[in-house]
Amino acid sequence: MIKDLKLAELKNYPVCLTLIDGTKNKGVINVLVEQQLVKIKSEISTEWIPMDQIKHCSLLIPISFERQIL
Known part of the structure; x- marks a missing residue:
């Protein structure tokens, strides 16, 4: 899990954290x-x-879904 957290921080990705009490x-x-x-x-x-x-x-x-026009 720490690897995922560090990757998210490095790439500035949003995360969804689920806590032990069930909150997100x-x-x-x-x-x-x-x-x-x-x-x-x-x-x-x-x-x-x-x-x-x-x-x-x-x-x-x-x-990102970018379309290329040919």
Whole structure:
């Protein structure tokens, strides 16, 4: 999971974090490995989440559909 979090931070991909209490948070993250924290910024708020509270991480990779006109 830490590899996914680091990749999302590096590529600036949004993620969906599922916490052990069942709540889900979507946004762009910053990872602080030494402090075992993830900062997630959504449209509504910014939250600090301890890594031990994260049950699952999903990367939301943007895909562009550009058509080429021949």
